[in-house]
Amino acid sequence: MLKALIASGVAVSAVALASPAQADGFYINPEYNGAFSGSDYGGGVLDGHVGFEAGAFYIQGGPSVLMPDGGDVETGFSAKTGVTAPVAENFDLYGEVSFAKYDGMDAGYGVKAGAKYKF
Numbered sequence: 001m002l003k004a005l006i007a008s009g010v011a012v013s014a015v016a017l018a019s020p021a022q023a024d025g026f027y028i029n030p031e032y033n034g035a036f037s038g039s040d041y042g043g044g045v046l047d048g049h050v051g052f053e054a055g056a057f058y059i060q061g062g063p064s065v066l067m068p069d070g071g072d073v074e075t076g077f078s079a080k081t082g083v084t085a086p087v088a089e090n091f092d093l094y095g096e097v098s099f100a101k102y103d104g105m106d107a108g109y110g111v112k113a114g115a116k117y118k119f
Contacts, residue, residue, distance in 0.1 A: 027051050029060055043068035045100075047078050056084045066102050076102030082112075090118045 029049040035042040044067045051060025061079030082096030098110040 025052050025054055027053060027060075041069050043071065045078075049079070056086075058082055064100055064102070066100075074102040074105065076100060076105075080110075084116075092116045092118075 027050075029047070029051055031047045031049065032044055033047075034044040046065045046067070047062065048064070049060040049062040051058055059079070059081040061077065064076050064078035066074040066076065078098065078100035080096055080098035082094060084092050084094040086092050093115050094113070096110075096112040098112075099107060101107040
């Protein structure tokens with residue numbers, strides 16, 4: 001399963017990189033997130049997302065590998081979408097919703113909202 005997941009990620013990446021003129025708005029976003037509670041490491045997640053961005057909107061998704069500390073590695077799928085809205089010249093608001101699903105586990109959802117001030 002993991003070999004197929006890696007092979008599909010490599011294939012999608014190769015296609016996107018081989019034709020950048022035709023991939024306007026598309027991007028690749030590999031991302032690792034680790035979790036700690038104090039000095040205790042809880043595990044991590046490695047996402048291999050392919051996404052599309054148009055103006056202030058983006059959507060991305062792909063294979064996800066869940067690596068809990070001391071637990072079994074699980075493969076699944078994760079995705080997120082979001083938008084940024086300029087409020088003033090130096091001030092933006094943004095929001096994002098996310099989803100992750102692994103075999104034998106309930107789906108996980110996330111919501112993020114925030115503001116960015118540019119100096």
